[in-house]
Amino acid sequence: MAPQCYKGEVCEPVDYDYVIVGAGPAGLQMAYFLQKAGRQYVVYESQDKAAKFFEQHPRGRKLISLNKKNNLFKEETFNMRHDWNSLLSDDKEMKFTKYSDELYPDASDLHQYLNDYAHRFQLNIKYNTKVKKISKPDSTFTVCIEEADGETTSCRATCVLMATGAMSENLPEDIEGIELTDTYSQHDMDKDLYKDKMILIIGGGNSAFETANHFAGSAGIVHVSLGKKMQFAWDTHYVGDLRAVNNNIIDMYHLKSMHATLGSKVEKITKNENGKFVVKFKDLNTQWKVPGWLFFDIEYDHVISCMGWNYVNTQLFDEETINVELVKNNRYPKLSNCWETDTKNLFYIGTAMAAIDRKSASGFIHGFRYNIRTLFNLLEQRLFKQSLPHITLPTKDLDTVSKKIIERCTISDSLYQMNGFMCDVMVFDEKTSVTKYYTDLPFRHVMEKPEFKDAKHVFTIHLTYGRDKFGTSTKSVDNVHAPDFTTNRCASFMHPYIEYYSHGEYVDQTELQESLIVRYDNWSSDKFPQWSSSANENYIKYYVNDKLNWTDEKFNLVPLPEEMIKKNFVPLTKEEMSRLPHLWENAECTQSQELLPKNPEPIRERKLRPTMKEIMDSAQRKELTYHMLTQLQV
Known part of the structure; x- marks a missing residue:
């Protein structure tokens, strides 16, 4: 069954109903649904394997995605709530839980699983094939590719699905000298190189703290520069925010164990004649008696930028026929509520789906596997007039x-x-x-x-x-x-x-x-x-x-x-009610609270530190008193 034409459009001949760019977990997941439905599709992958990203990332090799196998219950869907790495399929044996018993598994196991998934379902993937340019001269897309032998060809498709994942590391343009730093993807992991050195890590997410933890035992001092308030996953309930498994540096900072987190923002990075990095910071200090900005420099042996990823390479698109706007500091594509760009039938799938979701799990396998299944059903309705499930x-x-x-x-x-x-x-x-x-x-x-x-x-x-x-x-x-x-x-x-x-x-x-x-x-x-x-x-x-x-x-x-x-249930007594702390915030629901002690110590008046004027006045009084005593002695 061929795709249905839009009203008023002329159907152009196509080679494929769908072209998927990238054979990471998102590309594999969509390919599975398309193959099951009998659609004409192809996956173009520039590397020689599927999910090549996970051969190197995360650098510490431990995933932060759960692999909880024992959950008391037998329902498959209930257990998928706690399996964050498996792709969806009808084959109960193709579960990541068969590959590892670790709660936080090794990334190499995920890489193996994803390649086995591609092989098990014989997905139509063309490896060592680079997509050079995508254009839309009419109602269909032209995808220009370079194959393994260097030959350049092209194909036509009704719909293009970008499953490219992380395209490049984010290097903020507002930090002068950021290009001098190592990056999360490229820094040397040999701990001996950092022995007794001062390291600055720029970033406040999981990659920054994963890197900090890696060097915490070998480096002399590790500073993590956040530039913003820390977002903990236990507060936000967003799995992409800082996870407890990565927060050892915070624990060490608050126990004063040399390493520290800095709320300061990096403004400029230079190198001095000794090859050291001189980093200029800008620090917002609202807690001072006179609030203001503090500027200071610190010298480091190594600086590593861990500022996340960019998920769009606009150079892949013909700018005259395709429009893909960028959002969120130009890191994500602008997407509709069904993951479509401003160009009809051009979609982003995978981690880029987080462009419209910062509450749940769209940026992770355990989230976008469902998004992709839903998008498949929406496209079946749009292109092939199938009913939604x-x-x-x-x-x-x-x-x-x-x-x-x-x-x-x-x-x-x-x-x-x-x-x-x-x-x-x-x-x-x-x-x-x-x-x-x-x-x-x-x-x-x-x-x-x-x-x-x-x-x-x-x-x-x-x-x-x-x-x-x-x-x-x-x-x-x-x-x-x-x-x-x-x-x-x-x-x-x-x-x-x-x-x-x-x-x-x-x-x-x-x-x-x-x-x-x-x-x-x-x-x-x-x-x-x-x-x-x-x-x-x-x-x-x-x-x-x-x-x-x-x-x-x-x-x-x-x-x-x-x-x-x-x-x-036994209500609080009158005496216990009197020990409830006062909540000044007017909210619809009341927070859970602990009772105050029965006999609290009296609140002592807080003694404020003297101001500079008070110190000077005190010194003058002492000098006057000394002068008077001297006169009396005379």
Whole structure:
């Protein structure tokens, strides 16, 4: 079946339905779906193997992607929540968990797995083939390539999918002399070269701290220059922010073990006559009595830039026929809510998908594998007029509706990994009285599609963190107590949201309670009675029926049954209430807190350090007193 032409367009003959540029994990994942669907595609890879990037990166060879194999449960999708390295397929043997038992595995194992994946499914990859130029002279693309023997040829394609991954290292133009530094990708890993040396590492992400940890035992002093506030993954819940596995330098800094993190921004780098690096810093000091900027220089033996990657090489595109704008300091492509560039049918897949997602996992295998599956389905609809994947639920069957939502929230891997970004969509058609349940769609793209925007009754279901309701006065890591089971609103961690839309307009939303392991089935009810599967199902029925008026049936809406409260819950006494700390921030939900001591010590008046004027005045008083005493002695 050939791709369908757009209205008013002339279909040009093509060699392929799809050209994929790059055989990294994203290119392999899309190739799998295209091959399974019988589409005409080719993957062009400039290297002699798939996923060549992982032969060298990360430099420390330990991945920060989880490989948790033992999870109590047998559901494949539930276990994929904790397998961050496998690509999707129908072959249960092609799981990365077969390759390593390590929680944080070696990158060489991932490289081997990805090449085995390409071989196992006999994906149509042309290795040692460089894409030289991509143009779009008409409704289709022309892709010019250089093959292994040096011959230059070209092909025509309906759609181009850029799976190029990290294209080059980011060297910020606002740092004068940045070109003098070593980079994350190129610096020498031999620890002996750095013995008793001073090292500066520029950057505040995982690559910077991974590098710092590598040299922490051999270098005399390691400084990590952040230039901004540190973003910890445990605070932001974004897997790309600084992970605990890489933060040893922070621990050493706060225990005063020579190494340090600096909030200062690097302004300029030069080399002196001794071959040392002289680094000029600009430091914002708002904590001073007179806030201001502090400028200072430090001399280093080595400077390594670890400032991340650029994900676009615009030189691959013919600028007269293809438009790819850059965003985020020119590091990412500008993408639509379905990962399309400003050029129709030109998409970016893989790590570049993070251009529109800084909340979940689009920049990692365990996130973009679902994005790619969704994009494949969207393209099947666009180019081949296939229906989006969905099931049809029995007409006006609230019991089946609630059970389906509970099931998806309990075992879905895609909603879990792509929390806050991807959702399921349930549409009730009043004309046919049919309920359709669609899975795994980009949340912001849903109401751009006519079948959802024009519908009278649409429900979206997604898993999202509720931290925004608790204000900013305390950190996420302080929230270690049970959520409020008397309400469905105040849950900090990931939990289900159900939102209602009518004719494309948001109406309202409801939430289910937080679950310790994000399961809402009977297992949770058995192990933790306060989570009631039936209560959640009744709550869903009530909410859905309130919008659709399917039945007059009454539903139990008490999140925590009264008998459970009496059995398991004892309110604070008046004395204990008096020991609660005061929260000055006005937030919808209250942070969990520890009680103050019963007999707190009286608050002592803080003695401020004397100002320079006070010191001078004091000195003058001492001089005057000395003069008076001298006169009295006379």
